Amino acid sequence: DQQVKQNSPSLSVQEGRISILNCDYTNSMFDYFLWYKKYPAEGPTFLISISSIKDKNEDGRFTVFLNKSAKHLSLHIVPSQPGDSAVYFCAASLSGSARQLTFGSGTQLTVLP
Amino acid sequence: NAGVTQTPKFRVLKTGQSMTLLCAQDMNHEYMYWYRQDPGMGLRLIHYSVGEGTTAKGEVPDGYNVSRLKKQNFLLGLESAAPSQTSVYFCASSWSYYGYTFGSGTRLTVV
Numbered sequence: 001d002q003q004v005k006q007n008s009p010s011l012s013v014q015e016g017r018i019s020i021l022n023c024d025y026t027n028s029m030f031d032y033f034l035w036y037k038k039y040p041a042e043g044p045t046f047l048i049s050i051s052s053i054k055d056k057n058e059d060g061r062f063t064v065f066l067n068k069s070a071k072h073l074s075l076h077i078v079p080s081q082p083g084d085s086a087v088y089f090c091a092a093s094l095s096g097s098a099r100q101l102t103f104g105s106g107t108q109l110t111v112l113p
Numbered sequence: 114n115a116g117v118t119q120t121p122k123f124r125v126l127k128t129g130q131s132m133t134l135l136c137a138q139d140m141n142h143e144y145m146y147w148y149r150q151d152p153g154m155g156l157r158l159i160h161y162s163v164g165e166g167t168t169a170k171g172e173v174p175d176g177y178n179v180s181r182l183k184k185q186n187f188l189l190g191l192e193s194a195a196p197s198q199t200s201v202y203f204c205a206s207s208w209s210y211y212g213y214t215f216g217s218g219t220r221l222t223v224v
């Protein structure tokens with residue numbers, strides 16, 4: 001049973017428009033959420049994160065929103081650029097000594113020029 | 114800055130063969146992890162280590178063993194490879210929950 005779900009395997013948007021990637025989770029004990037970006041033949045790289053005590057975090061063109069009551073988070077990319085085309089993984093962490101991350105299945109974002 | 118280095122990058126094994134994947138990090142991180150990535154499944158944790166000499170099971174540990182004899186190295190072993198272990202394997206290290214650094218992956222095919 002997947003505790004972190006990304007229900008959209010793929011998303012296409014036009015360059016300059018907004019990209020919205022969604023993620024749902026089932027475990028209410030998760031206290032930290034992250035987004036990773038992955039290009040082909042490379043490892044995932046950290047993009048942005050949010051603590052469960054916040055509902056929004058911004059970093060340049062990237063904003064993550066957290067809705068704890070709905071157990072839902074989203075990543076907004078504005079404006080989208082062709083270089084943003086990649087697989088985006090949502091991840092969640094439980095408090096604890098090892099801080100293992102539980103990942104979603106990923107969403108392939110394609111930004112069309 | 115090398116970061117996290119995985120060797121080999123590609124490997125083809127026959128069913129029943131054994132092999133070891135090596136992960137090396139030069140950031141003095143305490144925590145290290147092995148994940149596998151399969152289509153539609155995301156990344157799933159195989160084993161992890163919270164420090165030199167320690168290891169623990171993750172979500173999908175069966176068929177794998179690990180060792181962390183030195184802080185900078187985390188080895189993943191397959192004793193008797195099976196086709197179900199065909200996957201892309203990623204090693205990561207971290208000093209905190211937002212400090213994961215991943216290697217570039219090992220693509221393993223078991224025939």
